[in-house]
Amino acid sequence: MRVQEMQQREDFLPILSRTLERGFSMWLGASVEVHAEPAPGRQTWLLQPFLSACYVPGADRRVRRFLRDSIAFTAVTRRAPLQYAGGVALTTAAGLRLAGRPCFALTPSLEGAAHTLVVPGNLRVRLFDFAARRSLVLLKDGFSSQSMRREVETRAEAGASSLPILRHADDWTWFEEPLFDGYALARCPPWLPRAALEERAFEILRAWTSARLRVQGVSSWAAEKLESVEALCQRLPRSRSGSGDRIVRFATALARQTSPLEEITVGRTHGDFQAGNVLVSRDGGRVVVIDWEHAGERMCDYDPLVYELGARRGPSIIVEQVRRFLGGEPWRRLGHEALWDVRRRRALLAAFLLEDLLWFTQADLGGPFTRESAGLRMRLARSDALLGALSDRGAS
Known part of the structure; x- marks a missing residue:
């Protein structure tokens, strides 16, 4: 930041x-x-x-x-x-x-x-x-x-x-x-094989996250996430109660759109997996993942989607990336049937945005902040655009 x-x-x-x-x-x-x-x-x-x-x-x-x-x-x-x-x-x-x-x-x-x-x-x-x-x-x-x-x-x-x-x-x-003597993956020099290093970072992530997976009905999962969002919004300072109401409304709308998944796989996640949190040694021989302070149990596709959607990169990037994903772009990080069925794509993105909204709300309670983070403000400001993209008409 x-x-x-x-x-x-x-x-x-x-x-x-x-x-x-x-x-x-x-x-x-x-x-x-x-x-x-x-x-x-x-x-x-x-x-x-x-x-x-x-x-x-x-x-x-x-x-x-x-x-x-x-x-x-x-x-x-x-x-x-x-x-x-x-x-x-x-x-x-x-x-x-x-x-x-x-x-x-x-x-x-x-x-x-x-x-x-x-x-x-x-x-x-x-x-x-x-x-x-x-x-x-x-x-x-x-x-x-x-x-x-x-x-x-x-x-x-x-x-x-x-x-x-x-x-x-x-x-x-x-x-x-x-x-660590090296570079962040986001800033590695052109003579290092960025694509191969990125794949090694994902291998590290998969090895760590795949050990504790479980399947849950998506309706109960979404209800739990919505309940968590509501509980966090109750803890917001009175000066931010208006944004709390907007967060709950957005979360409720997203939860309704997850039902086509029927089930969702959850497990432990890094929580903030992005190229800036991957370090590469100067010779490219070593890759490590850093900044695990947001680690926790979430939908198992959360980390790959944070990375692919550029969810930490900038205010407007995620909206465009959501549209690209819904438009049929095959992302190799998500190797399951949700890639090919537009209804499941919409539901998967709704689940991710719900999980991500919870992430930002929780992060905003980690210190004596006087206003929302730029990421949370953007999501609330673009909530109608995101919900529109997830609708049947928006994805057609």
């Missing part, structure tokens, strides 16, 4: 400051203060909004390379040359200095700050130490620890399919992991 969206839906800087005070103090074994304003005697850290990262002026080459690799490459061929040139320019020492703006300041100064990077996220803040080759993952102040506990426990089960947890807090407020 971009810093800009975090700033729009939470008290960003105070939350970041309290989280970093806790993290840096634990890291150094001494009290550290985080200040909102730079001043003489304080160590100033810059924020690069486009990269959603904080660093000190004079960040060393390891920090710069990590940031370059997070933005320089793209799978979109027509955009690749310009993106590479821009990504390289943006992450030079001069580029980071010019594009960064003061975000916070530390006292005392952090020794080795030049090889340290702070990356705020939706639920957590990551501190990267490129000299020690480790990352400290901190639960944001005031946020639910459930996601951290789920991450640690799930990664213990996933084993070599993910990065190991080196140590973690008993209260689930932080964990430490090794740094």
Whole structure:
């Protein structure tokens, strides 16, 4: 999630400051203060909004390379040359200095700050130490620890399919992991075989998810999902009760459209399976899946559909992808009869959108957010378009 969206839906800087005070103090074994304003005697850290990262002026080459690799490459061929040139320019020492703006300041100064990077996220803040080759993952102040506990426990089960947890807090407020030297699949360079690496990521996913499958009648499944949505909406702040009503209406309409499936297979899922959560080593020899904080039991097609529909990529992508799927595009990730029967395709998509609506509603209760996420707002704003696409007339 971009810093800009975090700033729009939470008290960003105070939350970041309290989280970093806790993290840096634990890291150094001494009290550290985080200040909102730079001043003489304080160590100033810059924020690069486009990269959603904080660093000190004079960040060393390891920090710069990590940031370059997070933005320089793209799978979109027509955009690749310009993106590479821009990504390289943006992450030079001069580029980071010019594009960064003061975000916070530390006292005392952090020794080795030049090889340290702070990356705020939706639920957590990551501190990267490129000299020690480790990352400290901190639960944001005031946020639910459930996601951290789920991450640690799930990664213990996933084993070599993910990065190991080196140590973690008993209260689930932080964990430490090794740094991975490579790229996110979404940003892997063109000389690596992206399609083959993507298939290996799906093999990892299938091996993990296929162990605990069960079949359930779709009517009871949809009723349970709708009940969960309603219960979550009861917990929304009073200021957001209107959006809660819209969520329940949308969920009710989706639940009604699942009946042609008759049965649905459910099992454990990653919950946020996308190319940004797949890491590839620099030589392409190793693939790992990260960020398991949303793992849980869902319809077994949930992860492949998140990936194929681009459900985490942008506000309008999912609507177009739903139409493509309903139009008969054969997606090899879904190897069952729902591919060929338009009624079952509509029902499968309705089930997915219901599951995904529950996902976004649940995620919005994970912290002191003041407004919906962009993903949830888009789904509510486009609910009529999505329901229209799922109707007989919309799919014809």
